Amino acid sequence: MLRLDGKTLSESQAICELVEDLYPTPPLMPRAAEEKYEVRRLISWFDDKFYHEVTSKLLYERVHKKIQGLGYPDSKNVKTGAVRIKYHLDYLGWLLDQRRWLAGDAMTLADFAAAAHLSCLDYISDVDWNRNANVKDWYAKIKSRPCFRTLLVDQVPGFRPPAHYADLDF
Template sequence: MNRLYHVPLSPFCRKVRLVLAEKKIEAELVEERYWERDPDFMRRNPAGKVPILRLGEMNLAESSAICEYLEEVYPTPALMPKDVEGRYEVRRLVSWFDDKFHQEVTSNLLYERVNRKLMKSGYPVSANVKAGSKGIKYHLDYMAWLLDRRRWLAGDAMTLADFTAAAHLSCLDYTSDVDWNRSAVVKDWYAKIKSRPAFRSLLVDQVPGFPQPAHYADLDF
């Protein structure tokens, strides 16, 4: 049995979960409290990070590397374009969300409000939360600019770029930090992603101490 060692509200883990589900690759979900640095976990990935995908006899780490590995081994349905320019654009946007969006938004909102409590590392830093609330507006506007010109974020077909963005936004939607009224085109894009069968397991996630908001699992949000 394949296994994915994950944290429910990790955008990096959710990205891999979406790819696995889209490609219909079964994997048992094993929740990992990575901050406790369990010796067995550290042997699987000395970097001490999730996700880790146990695929056959292999332990795969780093979400983007995992996703591209899965794309090569399980090419259908395709989540990367065939042309080199298209693959570049997907990788650029994956990096945008996993780096810039993560630093400016996810870490300032989700990690302050949720991870600090789970890890018992203190209270949210209000300045960080304020910066994240401001930063997400810029990123939603950038997504709207892209989607005004394209059917999906990276082009005419859904790609890993869309799953990466949706992974981050789904975590922030769980904490009600996304203003879906800011952009109709971004809301429509997310509704399309949210209604895919691959998204179903994300919609039933429950984090102790953080109940789902009423709209979170609603496809007509």
């Protein structure tokens, strides 16, 4: 959700593209059609596949259920999410072996979509940053961006982030 000029906006991809249109420098969406496709493909990967296989399994079970008083985490879902995140981290590592950023040689909206999910999971200590050095280095670069640093000071009542969460050089 984003408040802009007194309006409340929703839907992450629409918000990201609006921000890109309003503040085009530096560009976060490439100009070439094939490169735009790759950015959109990766955003969908994270907002759909990663969300359903990992974020919803771990974040919902560990945080949302507690906040909403819906009982204890379902261990089957937690285990499934913990297994699936490894596959996704390996895929990110493979992408970063080929490219400087997830979708190519420049930082894009795809990097922020991925980092948004990983930041939530990192907050609850569900990301093994030792699994792939390229992924850890990429995430450290994202964390050091001024626009991302402000997110790292947010706290969820009743949940303390790990010591490395706000550390830019973790």
